[in-house]
Amino acid sequence: MFNKLVQFAARSLILSGGVLISISSSDPQGVAANAGQFQGQGYFDHAPRLVRSAVSMSAARTPATYQFTISVPQDAGSPLQAVRVLQEKNVEILSLNPDRSRAFLGDSFAGGTPVALSAIGGSRPVDSNELTVEFNPPIAPGQTVTVSLDVSQNPQLGGIYQFEVTAYPAGNEQSGVPLGVGRFNIYNY
Incomplete structure (x- = not known):
């Protein structure tokens, strides 16, 4: 589990305010972030x-x-x-x-x-x-x-x-x- 988190963190950038932006669109080990969603939860790529x-x-x-x-x-x-x-x-x-x-x-x-x-x-x-x-x-x-x-x-x-x-x-x-x-x-x- 720790390795998956490290791999995920290496593919992502966390900005101030907690907004997560995916750099990679797919992950062969099942840890993926689609545009606008993370673990089934929506988020804004660019805030209103x-x-x-x-x-x-x-x-x-x-x-x-x-x-x-x-x-x-x-x-x-x-x-x-x-x-x-x-x-x-x-x-x-x-x-x-x-x-x-x-x-x-x-x-x-x-x-x-x-x-x-x-x-x-x-x-x-x-x-x-x-x-x-x-x-x-x-x-x-x-x-x-x-x-x-x-x-x-x-x-x-x-x-x-x-x-x-x-x-x-x-x-x-x-x-x-x-x-x-x-x-x-x-x-x-």
Whole structure:
């Protein structure tokens, strides 16, 4: 077993962040890594990018939609299965509304082709500041998707509100790739 691991390590390069890239496409002894998969688990060869975050209304105490646009590169190696949005700690925690969550192809508030969601919410308690949406089918490499999350109202207090965005490849619900932070300025008018 140790020899197989050494042989596998000699054919692979581990980059910071735990992304595994195969240099060899086959292994005569049965230790192989196909593009986008390792031991049956999906992974990204090239991670998606958070290209835009926007809020429909920036006034405190008003209903709003928070949008996160993600581009899946052509050479991603795996489709995008799910996205998790988590509000960073702040004076006020927003409750994201899973019932009004949606997604579409493209990157503007005008919307685009709707994308079906197979699951919304994930394992989240009521009034959580975290929401996961799962695409059905997954978003193919080369496409851009926008996730729209509604809140009943913006925070009572103006300020900067930040949301961590994490992408999950098809076939791997365990290994999300952090895409960055969506940042919204909410104002007291």
